[in-house]
Amino acid sequence: MGAYLxxxxxxxxxxxxxxxxxxxxxxxxxxxxxxxxxxxxxALIGLHLRVALCVAGIGAVLGPPALARLFxxxxxxxxxxRVAFFCVLAASVVAIALAPYEIAMQAHERFGLFAAxxxxxxxxxxxxxxxxxxxxxPPLAAFAALSAGLSLSATLAGAWRVRKSLPETRLHLRWIxxxxxxxxxSALLSWSVLGGLATSAxxxxxxxLMAALGGPVASAAYGLGNQLPAALRQFAEATRQVLAPxxxxxxxxxxxxxxxxxxxxxxxxxxLIAFGAAIPMAVNAPALLSLWLGRSNPEMVLVVRLxLxxxxxxxxxxxxxxxxxxxxxxxxxxxxxxxxxxxxLPAAFLxxxxxxxxxxxxxxxxxxxxxxxxxRIMLLTRLSPGTATRWAHETLIPVxxxxxxxxxxxxxxxxxxxxxxxxxxxxxGLCAALWLGASWRLGLSAPERARLTALLRRxxxxxxx
Numbered sequence: 001m002g003a004y005l006x007x008x009x010x011x012x013x014x015x016x017x018x019x020x021x022x023x024x025x026x027x028x029x030x031x032x033x034x035x036x037x038x039x040x041x042x043a044l045i046g047l048h049l050r051v052a053l054c055v056a057g058i059g060a061v062l063g064p065p066a067l068a069r070l071f072x073x074x075x076x077x078x079x080x081x082r083v084a085f086f087c088v089l090a091a092s093v094v095a096i097a098l099a100p101y102e103i104a105m106q107a108h109e110r111f112g113l114f115a116a117x118x119x120x121x122x123x124x125x126x127x128x129x130x131x132x133x134x135x136x137x138p139p140l141a142a143f144a145a146l147s148a149g150l151s152l153s154a155t156l157a158g159a160w161r162v163r164k165s166l167p168e169t170r171l172h173l174r175w176i177x178x179x180x181x182x183x184x185x186s187a188l189l190s191w192s193v194l195g196g197l198a199t200s201a202x203x204x205x206x207x208x209l210m211a212a213l214g215g216p217v218a219s220a221a222y223g224l225g226n227q228l229p230a231a232l233r234q235f236a237e238a239t240r241q242v243l244a245p246x247x248x249x250x251x252x253x254x255x256x257x258x259x260x261x262x263x264x265x266x267x268x269x270x271x272l273i274a275f276g277a278a279i280p281m282a283v284n285a286p287a288l289l290s291l292w293l294g295r296s297n298p299e300m301v302l303v304v305r306l307x308l309x310x311x312x313x314x315x316x317x318x319x320x321x322x323x324x325x326x327x328x329x330x331x332x333x334x335x336x337x338x339x340x341x342x343x344x345l346p347a348a349f350l351x352x353x354x355x356x357x358x359x360x361x362x363x364x365x366x367x368x369x370x371x372x373x374x375x376r377i378m379l380l381t382r383l384s385p386g387t388a389t390r391w392a393h394e395t396l397i398p399v400x401x402x403x404x405x406x407x408x409x410x411x412x413x414x415x416x417x418x419x420x421x422x423x424x425x426x427x428x429g430l431c432a433a434l435w436l437g438a439s440w441r442l443g444l445s446a447p448e449r450a451r452l453t454a455l456l457r458r459x460x461x462x463x464x465x
Contacts, residue, residue, distance in 0.1 A: 018096050019200070020192035021048060023244075025100055027325055028182065029107040030248035037104075037168045042175030043182040044100045047189075050179075052097040059089045077140070084144035091148040094155055101159040104169050109245050113161055117154040125150055188325065191334040198338030202365070205345045209361060213352045222303055222358070228288065229307035232277050236270040236315050243269070244322055251326040259326035260384055265448075266319030268395040272443045274315040275403040278308040280431040283410040287424045299358060306362040310369040316395060317376040320387075324380065333379050337372050344368035402443035405434040 025044050032040050063085050068078065102114050128146050163169050211219035243266045250258030281288060285304040289296035324330045344365055352361035381387040409430045417423040440449065 018092065018099060018196075020189065020194075020196035021051060021096060022099055022103055023325060024189045024192050025103045026106055026244055027188070027248055029100075029103060030245045031252055034168075036181075037107075038170065038172075039175050040181045041100060041104060041169055042172050043179045045097075045171065046176040046179045047182045048099055049097050049176070052093045055096060056089070056093045059093075060086075063089065080140035080144075083141035087141075087144040087148035091151040091155075094152055098155050098159045101162040101169060104166055105162055106241070107245055108166070109242075111242060114154075114158050117158050121150045121154045188328060188330060191330045192325075194338050195330070195334035198334075198341035202341040202344055202368075206348070206361075206365060209345060209349055209352070210358055212349065213358055213361065222299075226303055226307050227292070228281050228285075228304055229278075229311050232274060232281070232308070233311050235277075236274050236311070236318075239270045239273060240266045240319050240322065243319075247322050248326050251323075256323070256327055256384055259323045260380070260387060260390070263319045263321075263323035263326075264391060264394045266322060267315065267317055267391070268319075268398055268443065270319055271312065271315040271395065271399045272402055272439050274312045275399055276406060276431075276435040276439065278312045279403060279406050279435075280410055280428050282308045283414060284424050284427055287419065287421075291424075302359050303362065306359075306366050310366045313366075313370050313373050316399065317373045317391070320376045320380050320391075324376075324383075327383070329383060333376060336375055336379070340368050340372055340375070398443045402439040403435065405438045406431040409434045 025048075028040060028044065029037060064082055067081055067085055105111070105113060125147060128150075129143055207219055207222060210222040243262060247259050247262035247266065250262050282305045285301045286296045289300055289304065321330075321333065324333050347368075348361035348364040351364045352358055354360070377388050377391055410427055413423060413427040413430060417426065444452070
């Protein structure tokens with residue numbers, strides 16, 4: 001497991017520009033008039049192809065030597081790790097090249113196609129991976145090939161379907177070769193790539209750092225313990241991704257106030273989800289790890305709790321990044337955030353090496369996450385005075401008021417019942433009920449409650465949410 005996570009981390013570090021490309025491409029397509037989208041889409045395809053080729057070249061040249069030098073693996077396992085690296089790299093390169101197809105759908109606020117493809121890919125991987133048990137094929141290489149193959153299939157199927165449904169995505173070679181319409185995004189892309197590099201390097205670098213501090217065993221403990229926070233993080237990020245096209249549209253029609261309002265809503269919704277799930281997960285971490293992964297140890301429990309705390313703190317202001325991007329003012333946020341993220345790795349390594357425990361490194365990572373979250377609020381307030389006050393009233397207070405009942409309920413169950421299945425079930429059920437009720441009354445505004453009610457009843461509402 002540790003060897004696979006190491007190979008995966010190195011391959012992902014080579015392709016972390018994907019997130020930066022997606023965010024800037026979505027902004028460009030969402031703000032562009034419909035008549036200009038075909039030429040812009042082709043220019044963006046050309047830009048993505050160039051970046052994909054660079055990622056492939058850098059990864060192929062630097063990846064295998066880095067994998068060999070950072071980890072001492074037996075020859076057979078090293079060969080499998082190398083195969084896994086190239087499988088993940090290939091899937092990542094194709095995803096970068098074809099990302100504009102998915103983003104074109106998102107610009108139209110249509111998310112169902114690629115969500116369904118991702119679900120099919122994830123579900124299909126389970127039985128296919130199970131079939132590998134007991135087979136003579138090297139399991140690490142085979143699993144990586146299956147996972148990459150499913151990812152490639154989903155990416156290609158999605159691009160083909162978008163091509164059929166959106167005429168603006170038709171390819172024209174002369175437009176692809178001419179990336180001039182996309183040059184206006186170059187500065188934003190550069191800063192977004194910097195931020196994406198730093199953030200992803202910190203996330204994936206922690207896997208490498210765990211291996212350096214405690215070997216493959218510690219790396220595996222970190223990877224397994226981070227499964228719960230990682231799943232929750234994807235859900236929170238998907239919430240912001242769904243809201244992003246509307247925020248960019250509000251910025252185009254109402255100016256900076258429209259994007260800030262939407263960004264505060266995005267932060268509040270994502271934080272409500274993160275805190276509402278993180279509280280019962282953190283309290284019941286030992287039982288959840290044993291139930292989900294079949295194992296639990298103090299190191300994994302510590303990873304879960306600290307990563308959940310970092311995730312929840314980050315979501316309180318993560319949505320504000322959409323306001324920076326909407327107005328094209330991301331240099332200071334990405335620059336300072338990147339500096340803090342990069343510096344956190346050597347600081348975490350020194351803390352872990354000095355104390356001899358991986359927990360010290362994780363505490364450093366948590367502190368840096370809190371600093372970056374505060375940085376977003378401070379910098380946006382410099383651009384739009386009063387943002388910090390609005391954030392406190394529109395995001396922080398509703399989130400704390402909504403999640404406090406769930407925290408008290410979890411603490412009460414922990415105090416009254418011994419560890420076991422009944423306590424886990426009661427704790428999760430009570431936290432969910434308290435969180436849903438409090439979030440409905442305290443976390444959502446009256447127009448948001450009306451809009452959600454109408455959505456659930458499948459009838460339109462009048463007036464802005």
